[in-house]
Amino acid sequence: MTKKQKKVLKRIIISAVLLVAMAVTFTVLEKTGTVDLENPSIMWRCIEIVAYLIPYLIIGYDILKKAFLGIIHGEVFDENFLMAIATVGAMVLGEYKEASAVMLFYQIGELFQSYAVGKSRKNITALMDIRPDYANIEKDGKLEQVDPDDVQIGTVIVVQPGEKVPIDGKVVEGSSSLNTSALTGESVPREVHVGDEIISGCVNLTGLIKIETSKEFGESTVSKILDLVENSSMKKSRSENFITRFAKYYTPAVCIAALALAVLPPLVNIIMGNPAAWSKWIIRALTTLVISCPCALVISIPLSFFGGIGGASAKGILVKGSNYLEALSYTKYVVCDKTGTLTKGVFQVTEIHPEGGMSEADLLEKAALVESYSNHPISKSLKEAYGKEIDNNRVTDAKEISGHGVSAVVDGHEVAAGNVKLMKQMNIQAAVPTSVGTEIHVVVDGKYAGYILISDVVKPNAKEAISGLKAAGVEKVVMLTGDAKKVADAVGSELGVDEVRSELLPGDKVDEVEKLIAAKGEKEKLAFVGDGINDAPVLSRADIGIAMGALGSDAAIEAADIVLMDDDPAKIATAMKISKKTLRIVHQNIVFALVIKFACLALGAVGFVNMWWAIFADVGVMILAVLNATRALSFKE
Numbered sequence: 032m033t034k035k036q037k038k039v040l041k042r043i044i045i046s047a048v049l050l051v052a053m054a055v056t057f058t059v060l061e062k063t064g065t066v067d068l069e070n071p072s073i074m075w076r077c078i079e080i081v082a083y084l085i086p087y088l089i090i091g092y093d094i095l096k097k098a099f100l101g102i103i104h105g106e107v108f109d110e111n112f113l114m115a116i117a118t119v120g121a122m123v124l125g126e127y128k129e130a131s132a133v134m135l136f137y138q139i140g141e142l143f144q145s146y147a148v149g150k151s152r153k154n155i156t157a158l159m160d161i162r163p164d165y166a167n168i169e170k171d172g173k174l175e176q177v178d179p180d181d182v183q184i185g186t187v188i189v190v191q192p193g194e195k196v197p198i199d200g201k202v203v204e205g206s207s208s209l210n211t212s213a214l215t216g217e218s219v220p221r222e223v224h225v226g227d228e229i230i231s232g233c234v235n236l237t238g239l240i241k242i243e244t245s246k247e248f249g250e251s252t253v254s255k256i257l258d259l260v261e262n263s264s265m266k267k268s269r270s271e272n273f274i275t276r277f278a279k280y281y282t283p284a285v286c287i288a289a290l291a292l293a294v295l296p297p298l299v300n301i302i303m304g305n306p307a308a309w310s311k312w313i314i315r316a317l318t319t320l321v322i323s324c325p326c327a328l329v330i331s332i333p334l335s336f337f338g339g340i341g342g343a344s345a346k347g348i349l350v351k352g353s354n355y356l357e358a359l360s361y362t363k364y365v366v367c368d369k370t371g372t373l374t375k376g377v378f379q380v381t382e383i384h385p386e387g388g389m390s391e392a393d394l395l396e397k398a399a400l401v402e403s404y405s406n407h408p409i410s411k412s413l414k415e416a417y418g419k420e421i422d423n424n425r426v427t428d429a430k431e432i433s434g435h436g437v438s439a440v441v442d443g444h445e446v447a448a449g450n451v452k453l454m455k456q457m458n459i460q461a462a463v464p465t466s467v468g469t470e471i472h473v474v475v476d477g478k479y480a481g482y483i484l485i486s487d488v489v490k491p492n493a494k495e496a497i498s499g500l501k502a503a504g505v506e507k508v509v510m511l512t513g514d515a516k517k518v519a520d521a522v523g524s525e526l527g528v529d530e531v532r533s534e535l536l537p538g539d540k541v542d543e544v545e546k547l548i549a550a551k552g553e554k555e556k557l558a559f560v561g562d563g564i565n566d567a568p569v570l571s572r573a574d575i576g577i578a579m580g581a582l583g584s585d586a587a588i589e590a591a592d593i594v595l596m597d598d599d600p601a602k603i604a605t606a607m608k609i610s611k612k613t614l615r616i617v618h619q620n621i622v623f624a625l626v627i628k629f630a631c632l633a634l635g636a637v638g639f640v641n642m643w644w645a646i647f648a649d650v651g652v653m654i655l656a657v658l659n660a661t662r663a664l665s666f667k668e
Contacts, residue, residue: 032146035145036142036145039138039141039142039145040142042089042090042138043090043142045086045089046086046087046089046090046131046135046138047086047135049085049086050083050086050131050135053082053083053086053128054128056082057079057082079127080122080127082127083122083127083128083130083131084122084127086131086135087118087122087127087130087131087134090131090134090138091114091115091118091134091138094111094114094115094134094137094138095115095119097111098111098112098114098115098116099115109282110324110326113321113323114133114134114321114324116317116320117133117317117318117321117642118130118131118133118134120313120317121133121314121317121642124313124317126314126642129641129643130642132643132646133321133642133643133645133646136646136647136650137324137646137649137650139650140326140649140650140654143653143654143657144326144330144653144654144657162195162253163179163195163196163197163198163231163232163253164195165177165178165179165197166179166182166188166197167188167189167190167191167194168182168186168187168188168189169187169189174189174191179197179198179248179251180247180248180249182197182198182244182247182248183244183247184244184245184246184247185243185244186243187203187241187242188200188241188242188244189239189240189241189242190235190239190240190241190242191235191239192207192235192236192238192239193234193235194234194235195231195232195233195235196209196229196230196231196232196233196234196235196242197231197248197251198231198242198244198246198247198248198251199228199229199230199231199244199245199246199250199251199252200228200229200242200243200244200245200246201226201227201228201229201243201245202223202224202225202226202229202240202241202242203225203241203242203243204225204240205225205240205241206222206223206224206225206238206240207222207235207236207237207238207239207240208220208221208222208223208236208237208238209221209222209223209229209233209234209235209236210233210234210236211232211233220236221233223240228245229242230251230252230253231248231251231254232253232256255589256349269354269357270332270336270357270614270617270621271332271333271336271353274325274329274332274621277325277328278325278328281323281325282325285319285320285323285632286320286323288319289316289317289319289320289323290316292312292315292316292319293313293315293316296308296312297309297312311638314641314642315635315638317642318635318640318641318642318645319632319635319636319645321642321645321646322628322631322632322635322640322648322649323628323632325628326649326653327620327624327628327649327652327653327655327656327657328621328624328625328656330653330656330657331620331624331653331656331657331659331660332617332621332660333353334657334660334661334663335613335616335620335659335660335663336353336356336357336613336663337353337663338613338660338661338662338663338664339353339356339609339610339612339613339616339663339664340353340356341663341664342609342613342663342664342665342666343356343606343609343666345666346602346605346609346666347595347596347597347602348593348594348595348596348602348605348606349593349594349595349596350592350593351591351592351593351594352592355592355593356609356610356613357610357613358556358574358575358610359558359575359593359606359607359610359611360607360610360611360613360614361554361555361556362504362505362556362557362558362574362607363505363506363507363551363552363555363556364505364506364507364508364509364547364551364555364556364557364558365500365505365507365508365509365557365558365559365560365603366508366509366510366511366543366544366547366557366558366559366560366569366573367508367509367510367511367528367559367560367561367600368510368511368512368540368559368561368562368566368569369487369511369512369514369522370408370487370512370514370562371408371561371562371579371598372560372561372562372579372600373489373490373493373496373497373510373522373526373528373600374487374488374490374493374522375487375488375490376408376487376562377408377487377488378409378411378469378485378486378487379485379486379488380395380412380413380416380483380484380485381466381468381484381485381486382464382466382468382483382484383395383481383483383484384462384464384481384482384483384484385480385481386462386479386480386481387478387480387481389475389480389481394473394480394481394483395413395416395417395483396417397441397444397446397448397473397475397480398413398417398448398471398473398483399413399414399416399417400421400425400426400439400441400442400446401426401429401437401439401441401446401447401448401473402414402437402448403421403423403426403429404426404431404437404439405431405437409469409471410437412485413471413483413485425441425442426439426440427439428440432449432453432456433536434452434513434535434536434538434539435449435450435452435456436448436449436450436453436471437449444475444476445475445476445477446473446474446475447473447474448471448472448473448474449471449472450469450470450471450472450513450515451470451472452534453472454474454479457474457477459474460479461479461482462479462481462482464482464484466484467486467517467518467521468484468485468486468518469484469485469486469487469514469515469518470482470483470485470515471483471484471485487522489522489525489526490598490599490600492599492600492601493600494525494526494527495601496599496600496601496603496604497526497527497528498527499601499603499604500603500604500607502604503607503611504607505607507529508528508529508530509528509529509530509531509532509543509547510522510526510528510530510531510532511535511540511543512531512532512533512535513533513534513535514533514534515533515534516533516534518533519531519532519533519534520533538568540566540569541569541572544557544559544569544572544573545572548572548573548574556574556575557573557574557575558573558574558575558576558577558603559573559575559576559577560577560578560579560600560603561576561577561578561579562578562579562598566578566590567589570590570591571590575592575593576590576592576593577591577592577593577603577606578590578591578593578594578595579595579597579598579599579600579602579603605666608666609663609666612662613663616659616660616662616663619659620656620659620660623652623655623656623659624652624656627648627652628652631645631648631649
């Protein structure tokens with residue numbers, strides 16, 4: 032409990048004790064005949080007013096103050112105004128005990144709401160624990176703690192066991208195990224050694240390591256994640272916007288209805304020659320005001336989405352706004368990039384087929400050198416298979432041909448390496464491989480030199496991820512890839528995707544997503560899942576852009592709406608399940624709160640519900656709705 036909550040609790044206890052004491056005292060006085068509370072003297076009436084006014088002001092002075100300030104600032108129709116009018120009106124009509132009790136129970140409800148919301152926020156705050164407080168810099172053999180914001184790129188920082196990694200960089204000395212659970216939701220530590228890239232937000236577990244920073248603190252992974260989470264509440268869901276609009280019109284409408292209830296029936300009675308019964312109808316109107324507070328909806332709906340986003344973050348799924356969490360529930364189409372999403376993106380050379388008298392070693396060397404300036408996974412696999420240090424002086428005029436391959440001058444020879452499209456563009460007759468894999472054809476000085484076959488590895492749980500999406504309600508899973516049709520179809524068949532679209536250039540992926548968006552229903556949503564490499568345009572175009580394995584990928588974190596912090600494709604289905612659970616809770620709260628509210632309003636208007644029952648109903652609905660909303664925080668598979 033916070034200090035503020037403890038103060039409110041203290042006021043509640045004092046007010047409750049005084050209220051019970053006053054009620055018991057006046058009941059005893061009335062039973063013993065000391066005073067007739069139905070027709071008391073002026074002195075006893077003043078004593079009764081002061082007696083009940085004390086607990087009323089102790090518990091309700093802040094509500095009255097807020098209501099007064101709201102009126103001054105033109106913000107009339109809020110819960111403070113409604114409670115102030117209802118309880119002050121009850122006091123004026125002589126319902127002192129009811130007025131004090133209503134204010135007391137309202138504050139009990141507010142305290143519970145504050146506590147529940149605070150507890151929910153602690154789950155998000157747990158994520159905020161990744162924020163580093165300092166960075167260690169070694170000076171004259173001693174460690175000096177500095178603000179991470181003051182550390183420049185290229186500085187070597189020291190991270191001791193138990194400390195958070197403050198800034199992204201590369202390990203230059205030492206080895207250790209890192210706890211990445213706050214980022215990925217995974218409990219298995221990650222081993223790091225010299226040369227490994229390391230991202231901020233992890234906790235160093237075992238050995239001392241030195242890291243050469245590659246980014247400033249403001250651009251590090253931890254800063255981007257914190258900004259993402261902190262700003263997620265800015266993007267409202269349709270349900271939240273509905274409740275905001277509903278409350279805007281609902282509360283004034285109920286106030287007008289209450290005024291009509293207080294005035295019209297007595298006037299009708301007067302016209303018909305009956306007693307006006309002003310007191311009876313005003314009490315009913317005040318009861319209507321008590322019931323009309325929309326707290327259960329205004330608090331529980333945002334809290335449900337907040338809880339859903341918090342629950343997702345605990346699983347290593349970062350959602351940029353409740354609108355995206357809500358949209359996931361309506362997702363019927365999921366489009367996946369193949370490489371790095373459904374496959375490991377770790378290519379391995381499996382076959383080498385030289386032609387024209389060239390040896391396997393020469394063909395591999397030519398391919399590795401011509402690809403040396405590319406960062407594509409295929410290029411990396413060729414360089415790894417070559418296994419020797421690349422001498423960049425041997426390579427000049429390197430050019431990347433988008434969607435086709437690369438070309439360069441290697442040792443004075445013009446070398447090109449790429450797919451079948453590149454061969455067709457160069458009018459070269461290429462060999463047709465008999466095995467399935469990604470083909471890298473090599474041309475030296477305009478003559479075909481052979482091909483190298485590279486195979487990608489399907490992720491172990493990719494097939495389960497696809498079946499999980501189907502179980503979550505996805506109607507069609509489409510795989511997009513630039514691979515040859517034969518390779519793509521083999522992977523698609525193995526995984527069980529509904530449709531495979533292959534041999535695509537980077538720009539073609541956007542066109543394919545456009546076609547799928549045009550074909551879907553208006554309320555149906557399409558999600559695109561990519562690994563963040565060259566996927567920014569497609570991530571932005573889809574209804575929901577999901578970036579996988581985004582640790583350290585700035586482009587993915589910027590472009591995506593939902594960020595999966597590791598490479599597990601099964602988390603796409605997990606995110607959808609969290610979304611559906613959150614939406615179920617939201618809809619339960621909306622229906623439950625509105626049904627109870629309107630039922631109580633109707634009963635209050637005809638006199639079946641008094642102010643006591645009204646405040647019990649209001650506080651009870653709010654407590655149950657808030658409790659239900661907190662369920663969104665926890666998610667179990």
